[in-house]
Structures are given as structure tokens and as C-alpha cells.
Amino acid sequence: MLAGIEAMRWEQLVPATSMVGIPAGEATRLGSADRVRARLIQGLAALIGSPADDPVTIEQHVLVWMAAQYGLAEPAPESIFAHVWEETARLVMPVWTVAAGMALLGVPACRDGERQALDRVSFRLIPSTRMRRAMSEEWAHLSQSSPTADALLGHLGPQFHLLHQRPELIPSTLALCMVVALADGRLQREETRLFEGVADILRVGTTTATAIREKINHGFWHCRSNIVPPTTEQPDEIRSNSLRAAQLTLEQHGVLPLLEHDIEDGCLTGLHQTLYLDPDFRVGLKGWNRAPLLWPIGLPVGLLLYLRERFAAAEHRYAFLLAFMAWVMEQQTVSG
Numbered sequence: 001m002l003a004g005i006e007a008m009r010w011e012q013l014v015p016a017t018s019m020v021g022i023p024a025g026e027a028t029r030l031g032s033a034d035r036v037r038a039r040l041i042q043g044l045a046a047l048i049g050s051p052a053d054d055p056v057t058i059e060q061h062v063l064v065w066m067a068a069q070y071g072l073a074e075p076a077p078e079s080i081f082a083h084v085w086e087e088t089a090r091l092v093m094p095v096w097t098v099a100a101g102m103a104l105l106g107v108p109a110c111r112d113g114e115r116q117a118l119d120r121v122s123f124r125l126i127p128s129t130r131m132r133r134a135m136s137e138e139w140a141h142l143s144q145s146s147p148t149a150d151a152l153l154g155h156l157g158p159q160f161h162l163l164h165q166r167p168e169l170i171p172s173t174l175a176l177c178m179v180v181a182l183a184d185g186r187l188q189r190e191e192t193r194l195f196e197g198v199a200d201i202l203r204v205g206t207t208t209a210t211a212i213r214e215k216i217n218h219g220f221w222h223c224r225s226n227i228v229p230p231t232t233e234q235p236d237e238i239r240s241n242s243l244r245a246a247q248l249t250l251e252q253h254g255v256l257p258l259l260e261h262d263i264e265d266g267c268l269t270g271l272h273q274t275l276y277l278d279p280d281f282r283v284g285l286k287g288w289n290r291a292p293l294l295w296p297i298g299l300p301v302g303l304l305l306y307l308r309e310r311f312a313a314a315e316h317r318y319a320f321l322l323a324f325m326a327w328v329m330e331q332q333t334v335s336g
Helices: 002-007 010-019 024-029 033-048 055-069 077-104 112-125 129-142 149-155 157-164 167-182 189-201 206-227 235-252 257-264 267-276 279-286 291-310 314-335
Strands: none
Touching (some): 002 055, 033 055, 189 206, 235 279, 235 291, 267 291
16 A cells, blocks of 8 residues: 555645545645655544554554455455445445446447456456446446447346435436546437436426536536537547546536535546556547446446445545545556
8 A cells, every 4th residue: 555655646646635634735745755655644544533644654553454444364455445346336336337328329339459447447446256247247237238328228227226226326327428428529319218207207397407517517628629620620539528527527517416515525537547657548448439438437436436425424424435536546566
């Protein structure tokens, strides 16, 4: 974990320090990344109530504390985070699957080299073979449907049934659907029909659904135009700029009210930056079309939804997130 914190860059350190109560301005005033990292380690100790001031001892305390939350005897990061992701999947798989239906309306295209890069990223992010297999099987099952809104609405019936039992997840489901639809920079007729159909089946009123769609649409194009003016954008930048705009929409425009405070404290930004700093992620991004765009949008949101339910105390959620970000960076360093 300490090696991962050492590998963090400024784009990660600022949102990470926000999670331990250090404002962005104060992080800047500290003057160097090493000082910020030292404060981050101290802040992590405070989140779990560790009295230690030695970084190695703090690291051990954090791992033991996380393992204890799940009754695990061995404080190994791989087993801890495998457990976290498996529980995450149990909670948010219906959300992911409905959003995957929106992604399926796009034409999947990914060259072998880019697909292998993406596989390496997902292996580092999710140390649970069981969860990666479950997600792959769910995608394969969903892909058997005809890529039309009507066919997908029929196929997603079991997921709608589960979401009716978890109404607090419905707004996040609609938000993810809409953001995924826009993540390639265009909104097609079938995508609009699917969004409206999902809202209707989940008993979201027309006024509310329209407000969600318009808010996300406005936020996306605002972010998109701020990234680069359309007149100066290069063709090979379209995919990456659209994905970044989709992620910024989730970070900045209040479209996930259930996660509002965690997002304000930098949680989603930190996870997104951790993805972007992965060299394999940048390689994979060059070959993506619509379908693979689901998981860099949905996985961070899903993890936050799970941690919010699992841990009432924000400091405990943030401790897990910071440890996870550091662990992923450590895997990137070893792989690189």
C-alpha cells in the first residue's frame, strides 16, 4: 500500500487528501508531493483510529482493520478487495446489467491488442476471478438479445424486479444509463427509447425522467466543450474526450444524489484518475467503441454505492477507497 501511495501523482493526491479532510488549497500550500503523501498517510491512520505515526505500522494497522471488517484472518489486500468486489457485485449487478443494455445498443469493436490491455486493467482492479467471470457471463447472456430497445427491455425483466426491491438504486441506474448512452458523444433514437422504457418500467414519472435526462445531457455537453473546442479536436481524441466528459458529468453535475457527499469529497475523481494513470487503460481506450465503455463508468459508481451501504461512517468508506487506490497503483507499478 505504501508503494502505491508513493506512486500516486498529483491528479490523485488532491482528491485523496480531500477524503482525509485536507482541502485542495491546503494540499497545494504543502508545496511538494512528498509532503502531501506524508499527510495522506497520517490522515489514513486517523480514519481508522490508529495511534501509530510510523508509515509501515500504519499500513499494517489499515490492512488488519480492513480484514477485520469482513472477518478475514489474513490481512492480504488481494483477499480483502476480492471480498469487497464480490459483495459489490451482489448489490449493484442489476444496476450494471441495465446500464450494460444501453451499452449493447452501440456496436462493440475492440482490436485484440486493446482488448488484452483492458483485460490487464480489469485484472488489477478486480482481484476476484469469480466476479470477473460473473460479469463476463452476464454480458454474454445479455448479448444474446437483439440490440433493440424493445428486445432489451424484455430481456432485462429480472433486473427490473430486483431494482423494484431496491428503489434507492433506481435514480443511479437511470443516471448510468444516460451517461453510458452519451459516452461516445452521440445519443441515438434507440437509446432514448431504452431510457424512456427503463424509466417507465421502474415507475419513474415522465417529469422526473425528463429532468434526469436533460440534466445529464446538459452536463455532458458542458464538460465536453470544456475539454476541447469541437473545432480543434483531432479524430483520434473523440473516444477519450467523450469518456472523460461522461466521467466529469458524474463528478461535477450532481446526477447521483445518493452519492453526493462522497463525490464532493473526491471519491469518484480519485477512482477515475487511478484508471487514467494506468498505461494499459490508455492503450485500451484507443480501440474502444461503445460496449466496453460501461465498466470505466459503472465500476467506480458501483463501488461507491456498495461502500455507502456497507459503512455508515464516511471515514470508513474513505479508508477503504484510499487503500484500494493505493493498492491498484502498486499493481500498476509492479506491472509496469
